[in-house]
Amino acid sequence: MSNAFEKSINIGLGLLLYSREKVEELVEELVGKGEVAKKDARQFAGELMQRGEEQREELKKLIQSEVAKALVHVNVAKKEDLVTKDEIREIVREQMQQVLREQGCFKNEGPQ
Structure with missing residues (x-):
């Protein structure tokens, strides 16, 4: 065998x-x-x-x-290195809020 x-x-x-x-x-x-x-x-x-x-x-x-x-x-790029649309939206939203706060146009610190 x-x-x-x-x-x-x-x-x-x-x-x-x-x-x-x-x-x-x-x-x-x-x-x-x-x-x-x-x-x-x-x-x-x-x-x-x-x-x-x-x-x-x-x-x-x-x-x-x-x-x-x-x-x-x-x-x-690996999958974990990519940024999702939702993550981009959150980053943009946070940056816009920061700019508006700096200009005195946005007072709310909580999430929208």
């Missing part, structure tokens, strides 16, 4: 795209060729699916890391 498992590892990124059905087909093919014992087929399929999921997660982390690096490289 370990020899067949080593062969399956050589599938590489193709395994990432395999659905459970495709993995089961592959295992059945290996059983048919005598490379995997029928009693080990279910465990082998599970191992392949687990390995595929681990590779998916590794690839996902790698992609996220590379995208983050690319965004930093091109100087794209």
Whole structure:
């Protein structure tokens, strides 16, 4: 079984795209060729699916890391760095109130 498992590892990124059905087909093919014992087929399929999921997660982390690096490289603002319309309105409102207070036109200190 370990020899067949080593062969399956050589599938590489193709395994990432395999659905459970495709993995089961592959295992059945290996059983048919005598490379995997029928009693080990279910465990082998599970191992392949687990390995595929681990590779998916590794690839996902790698992609996220590379995208983050690319965004930093091109100087794209992060969501937390952006100011919303409501925040802009509040800033403008506060500044207008400050100017009006300084000119003596606005006496109310509380929020409007």
